[in-house]
Amino acid sequence: MRYLQHFLISAALCSLAAVNVRAGDIKVIANSSVGASSVSADELKGVFLATKTSLSDGSHVEPVLLKSGPAHEAFVKQYLGKTDAALETYYRSLVFTGKGSMPKALASDAEMVGYVAKTKGAIGYVSVGASTEGVKAIEVK
Amino acid sequence: MNVTVRMGLMVACALPGLLHAQFDFTIGGRDVQIHSFVSQGFGYSNDNNYLTMNTSQGSFAMTDGGVNASVRITDKFRVGAQVYDRNVGDLGKWHPQLDWATADYKFKDWFGIRGGVVKTVFGLENDTQDMDFLHTFALLPQSMYPTDLRDANIRHRGGDIYGEIPLKHLGSLAYTAFAGLRQDSAYGGYPYLLTATGGHLTSYGGLQVGEDLRWNTPLKGLLVGASHEGEDITGKGTWTLAFPGQPPFTMAYEEHSNRDWTNQFYGQYTIGNLRLASEYRRYWRDQTIFNGMWEVETDVRGWYTAASYRISKHLELGTYYSRWVNSWVDSMVGLIQAPSQNSPDRHLYDKVVTARVDLNSHWNVKVEGHFMDGYGSPGMYPDGFYTSDNPQGLKPKTNLLIVRTGFNF
Numbered sequence: 001m002r003y004l005q006h007f008l009i010s011a012a013l014c015s016l017a018a019v020n021v022r023a024g025d026i027k028v029i030a031n032s033s034v035g036a037s038s039v040s041a042d043e044l045k046g047v048f049l050a051t052k053t054s055l056s057d058g059s060h061v062e063p064v065l066l067k068s069g070p071a072h073e074a075f076v077k078q079y080l081g082k083t084d085a086a087l088e089t090y091y092r093s094l095v096f097t098g099k100g101s102m103p104k105a106l107a108s109d110a111e112m113v114g115y116v117a118k119t120k121g122a123i124g125y126v127s128v129g130a131s132t133e134g135v136k137a138i139e140v141k
Numbered sequence: 142m143n144v145t146v147r148m149g150l151m152v153a154c155a156l157p158g159l160l161h162a163q164f165d166f167t168i169g170g171r172d173v174q175i176h177s178f179v180s181q182g183f184g185y186s187n188d189n190n191y192l193t194m195n196t197s198q199g200s201f202a203m204t205d206g207g208v209n210a211s212v213r214i215t216d217k218f219r220v221g222a223q224v225y226d227r228n229v230g231d232l233g234k235w236h237p238q239l240d241w242a243t244a245d246y247k248f249k250d251w252f253g254i255r256g257g258v259v260k261t262v263f264g265l266e267n268d269t270q271d272m273d274f275l276h277t278f279a280l281l282p283q284s285m286y287p288t289d290l291r292d293a294n295i296r297h298r299g300g301d302i303y304g305e306i307p308l309k310h311l312g313s314l315a316y317t318a319f320a321g322l323r324q325d326s327a328y329g330g331y332p333y334l335l336t337a338t339g340g341h342l343t344s345y346g347g348l349q350v351g352e353d354l355r356w357n358t359p360l361k362g363l364l365v366g367a368s369h370e371g372e373d374i375t376g377k378g379t380w381t382l383a384f385p386g387q388p389p390f391t392m393a394y395e396e397h398s399n400r401d402w403t404n405q406f407y408g409q410y411t412i413g414n415l416r417l418a419s420e421y422r423r424y425w426r427d428q429t430i431f432n433g434m435w436e437v438e439t440d441v442r443g444w445y446t447a448a449s450y451r452i453s454k455h456l457e458l459g460t461y462y463s464r465w466v467n468s469w470v471d472s473m474v475g476l477i478q479a480p481s482q483n484s485p486d487r488h489l490y491d492k493v494v495t496a497r498v499d500l501n502s503h504w505n506v507k508v509e510g511h512f513m514d515g516y517g518s519p520g521m522y523p524d525g526f527y528t529s530d531n532p533q534g535l536k537p538k539t540n541l542l543i544v545r546t547g548f549n550f
Contacts, residue, residue, distance in 0.1 A: 042307070051305045051315070052250045053216065060216045081361055083414060085451065088502060092549065093275050095176050097260045097268040098221050098241040101211055102174055121216070 025074050027130065028138040030123040031116050034059045038139035044079050047123060049090065050100045064124035065105040066112060071127040079140070171212050179206035180273045180547035189516060189539045190530040192288055193230030193333060196541060203545070204228050205271060207240055219245045222258075225271060230530075232289055234328045240271075241296060249304070256300035262317040262353045263368040264405040264420055267294055272549070277416075277449040277459035278495050279507040279545040284443025284465035285405075285420050289330025289523050294370075294403070297321030297349050312359045318352040323372065330523040337529035340394060342378040347398065362411040367404070374398045380431070396430040414451035420444060426522060437521045439469040449495075457497040465489040469521045478520075485515040485537040489524055504548050511541040 028044065030036075035057045039047075046052030048063045055061055066072035068084070076087050094100030106112045109130035116122040117134035126132065166173050182203030186196040194200035204227065211221025225240035227233035241260045247253035260268040269275050270286045280288065299321015306314045324346035325331065332342040351370025358365060380394040407420040421444040429436050443466070449459035466488045469478055482488055495509040516535040517524040526535055 046250070046305075046307075046313075051313070053247060054250065062216075082411075083451070085454070085499075085502075086411070089275050092176075093269045093272070095174070095211070096178065096207070096209065096223070096272050096275070096549075098209070098211070098223060098243045098245070098255075099260070099268075101213060101219065102176070 025128055026071050026078070026125050027128055027132060028123070028125050028140055029113065029116050029132050029135040030061070030138050031118075031120055032134075032136050033120045034061060034123060034136060034138070036138070037136070038141050040141050041079060044140055045081070048080055048103075050094060050103075060121045061123045062119070062121045063103045064112060064115060064119075064122050065103050066109075066125070067105045067107050069127075071109070071125060075125045168212070171214065173210060173212045175208070175210050176550060177206065177208040178272060178274060178547060178549035180204070180545055182279060182543055182545035184541060184543050186539050186541040188536040189526055191539065191541055192525050193232055193330075193527060193530055195230070195530075200230065202228060202230050203543075205233070205273075207271065209240075217247050227271075229288060231333055232291075232328055232330065233326070236326065236328055238326060251304040251306045253303050254300060255303070258296055258298050259301055259319065259321065260296050261294055261319060261349075261351075261370075262301070262303070263294055263351065263370065263403075264353075264366075264422070265407050265409055265418055267368075270295070273507075273545060273547040274505055274549045277457050277497050277507075278447070278461065278493065279509040279543040280493075280511070282420075282443075282445035282447065282461055282463035282493075283491065283525055284445055284463040284489070285422050287330070287523070287525060289333070289525055292325040292329040293323070293331075294349075297323055299349075310359060312357045315355045315357070316352065319370075320348070320350045322346060323349045323374065330525075334523045334527060337527065339381040339383065340378065341380070342376050342394075344378070345374065345376040347372060347374040351403075363408070364410075365408045367406050369402070369404050371402045372398060374401055374428075393432070395432050396428055398426075398428055399436065400425065400427040416449045417447070419446040435471065437469060437471050439467060439521045441465070441467045441522060455499050457499070459493075459495040459497065461491075461493045463489075463491040463493070465491075465517060465524060467517055467520055467522065467524065471521065485535070486518060486520070488515040489517040489526070490514040503550055504546070506546045507544070509543040509545070511539070511543065513539040513541065 036055045036059055039055055043055060047061050053060060076082055076084050080087060091102055095102050106115055109126040112124045112126050113132055113135055116124050183201050184194050184196040184203060185199040188197055190196050194202050207223050207225040209221060209223035213219045222242035223240040224237050226235060226237040228235045239258050241258050243255045243257040243259055245255035262268055266281055266286055270281055297319060301317050301319045303317040308314055335342060349370055349372045353368040355364055355366030375397045378394050379391050381389050381391045383389045403424045405422040409418040424441040426439040445461050445463035447461035449457055451457045466482050479487055492512040495507055497505055497507045499505045516526040518526040519528050
């Protein structure tokens with residue numbers, strides 16, 4: 001029984017550590033036109049699943065994705081609760097039924113920062129180590 | 142339609158995708174997105190022919206595709222359209238359809254309107270049922286999404302109001318209410334069924350009004366919902382009667398709804414790479430047919446439960462069990478349905494296993510086995526098996542292999 005307790009506690013700590021590592025890997029960024037400096041996790045999910053087009057402060061937002069990579073995988077899993085394949089399927093279901101468009105997808109952190117910096121309402125994410133000059137950091141509560 | 146024309150249509154569907162980079166372009170500073178898909182299937186069954194294909198001999202007559210264009214005019218206003226075409230046995234016959242063509246204005250996240258030719262939101266998969274690449278299965282559960290009756294519910298010419306309402310710690314509620322006209326293709330399952338006995342529908346459709354409500358529950362990955370629609374359908378055309386020793390006689394034909402509704406309830410749970418889904422549908426069809434001479438009440442009930450699991454980036458496995466039963470009462474003398482639902486002409490149960498291989502993110506191949514019990518035919522409404530396609534008589538069991546490949550961009 002004691003071993004089982006140790007095992008469960010260790011497993012729980014490991015999973016928490018894993019979550020923290022993933023959370024620390026990502027920075028959410030936005031164009032300077034976006035008024036809010038923080039969003040809730042639900043808001044962020046709604047924006048990236050195309051059910052929300054504005055934040056609680058009224059700012060119009062447009063989601064931008066990375067095409068692949070650890071930051072993308074972590075963001076999709078942690079904030080959207082989907083796998084990359086499931087997210088792609090979700091977007092395609094919107095596109096092919098006339099209920100949405102495919103979001104812009106960029107190849108690198110640098111491209112993402114450049115695009116978000118110049119595009120009104122753009123909201124995206126990058127690796128924690130990426131330079132975010134010219135964009136606004138958004139806290140996810 | 143000859144092979145050259147068929148290939149031309151397939152290439153027309155696939156070409157924008159193959160040249161994807163060249164087909165996303167900008168007009169007046171606005172991005173125009175072009176997307177397309179095409180799929181080709183092969184069906185082989187041990188005895189009975191299925192879905193109007195000659196599956197007992199092996200059939201490649203299972204092709205469909207579509208191409209769409211959309212553009213966001215403003216932050217809140219979007220327009221787009223899609224053309225769809227198919228040739229599945231005797232269904233579709235390469236007659237292209239305007240699948241959807243909508244103008245969509247979203248005032249708020251909780252309220253938007255869209256109008257035009259609109260794909261109908263109904264249950265989990267109704268509006269995506271043609272897009273093979275979105276699903277684990279080569280054939281969706283036919284108790285819920287019958288390939289031969291696709292036209293019945295796929296779209297309406299009218300409008301929707303829609304939105305999603307956040308419920309804070311209770312998740313969110315997405316709603317769609319729709320009203321519009323249904324207009325079936327002349328190459329669908331119901332006209333095909335009537336053809337076997339001399340009927341020729343030139344128009345079939347009418348008003349559809351309904352709603353869909355789905356709750357994204359606070360339990361992550363769990364969605365539950367319900368859909369309902371009522372409709373008022375009229376069919377018109379001709380009927381040719383042939384009596385022994387007499388020349389055939391053709392007369393004008395009309396049928397119409399007295400009371401016609403569908404209810405559907407559904408749930409889906411997704412966790413990691415596992416997806417579980419289940420739906421139940423009841424379709425009640427009360428019609429006066431044959432120029433007011435007879436009334437037919439058909440009660441169709443179906444449900445399925447499905448599971449799929451993505452093993453890796455390239456492989457997904459899935460299974461479902463689908464049950465379909467029908468009951469009908471007819472005022473025509475001499476037409477009596479078997480009293481028990483155990484009779485193969487009153488049910489269709491289907492056990493299915495599938496492997497989906499994603500060769501890349503745009504190209505998949507599916508291999509699927511169907512183990513069917515019953516054929517639900519002859520009936521007053523189709524279910525995939527047609528007596529005219531099985532003149533040797535329908536066998537109570539059917540094993541069917543489907544191999545299907547699809548591209549999308």
